Amino acid sequence: MRKLLLAFLLAATCLAPLMAGPYDGGPSLVVLDPGHGGEDPGAVTGDVLEKDLALAFSLKIAEALEERGVPVRLTRSDDSTLTLQERCDNANSSELPAGGYPILLSIHMNSAGNSTASGFEVYTRLPGHDQQMLDEHASDSLALTYASYDNEELNEACFSCSEDLAGRLCQAFARRFPSIRMRGVKSSDLWVLNASWMPAVLIEVGFMSNPDELERLCDPAFQEDFADLVADVVISLY
Numbered sequence: 001m002r003k004l005l006l007a008f009l010l011a012a013t014c015l016a017p018l019m020a021g022p023y024d025g026g027p028s029l030v031v032l033d034p035g036h037g038g039e040d041p042g043a044v045t046g047d048v049l050e051k052d053l054a055l056a057f058s059l060k061i062a063e064a065l066e067e068r069g070v071p072v073r074l075t076r077s078d079d080s081t082l083t084l085q086e087r088c089d090n091a092n093s094s095e096l097p098a099g100g101y102p103i104l105l106s107i108h109m110n111s112a113g114n115s116t117a118s119g120f121e122v123y124t125r126l127p128g129h130d131q132q133m134l135d136e137h138a139s140d141s142l143a144l145t146y147a148s149y150d151n152e153e154l155n156e157a158c159f160s161c162s163e164d165l166a167g168r169l170c171q172a173f174a175r176r177f178p179s180i181r182m183r184g185v186k187s188s189d190l191w192v193l194n195a196s197w198m199p200a201v202l203i204e205v206g207f208m209s210n211p212d213e214l215e216r217l218c219d220p221a222f223q224e225d226f227a228d229l230v231a232d233v234v235i236s237l238y
């Protein structure tokens with residue numbers, strides 16, 4: 001019996017590396033995508049533009065991640081105009097350490113006709129909305145990381161990693177900001193999620209159309225708290 005147990009443990013140990021998925025062990029790069037920019041202001045409330053808030057949050061998240069030793073890449077770090085595909089190409093072409101993988105966080109602010117709408121929500125791509133996971137923009141290192149998986153496996157693993165990440169962000173937000181409405185994880189047919197070949201989520205931090213939320217979104221102290229929260233969630237993936 002003991003021999004059997006030993007044989008089982010040995011087999012399990014030997015098989016473990018083979019069974020590791022493409023997204024095990026935490027990301028080797030976080031691609032931060034501040035929504036909109038340049039000619040595209042995003043939502044506008046008074047003189048506050050979504051593109052500026054998205055950049056302010058993203059720069060603070062980048063700083064919080066770097067403080068924790070996590071490599072970061074920004075799709076834009078100034079007020080430049082980028083197409084959705086350019087954001088994805090930027091993320092997909094990231095060079096990584098051997099076996100590494102990136103995640104993408106696209107940062108946005110919400111807006112609604114009804115000024116009482118409020119809360120935090122995170123989007124993943126639609127379940128079952130499989131994509132060809134590599135194109136000519138993919139970096140050699142990403143292609144190498146993915147080489148031992150077929151497209152269906154990659155899509156499945158990518159979707160479940162994105163869902164896990166979105167769930168962790170919502171849980172952490174609800175714990176840190178219990179008085180703010182939690183709208184939870186949603187899925188949508190969004191270009192930036194569909195065309196990035198990595199676990200990806202789009203975060204709507206809050207509603208610019210709600211006066212209380214707008215005040216909070218513009219508050220550098222809230223931006224920093226939120227950045228720490230996101231960085232801690234990324235660390236929890238390792």
Ligand SMILES: [Zn+2]
Nearest residue numbers: 035042108109
């Ligand atoms: Zn937006």
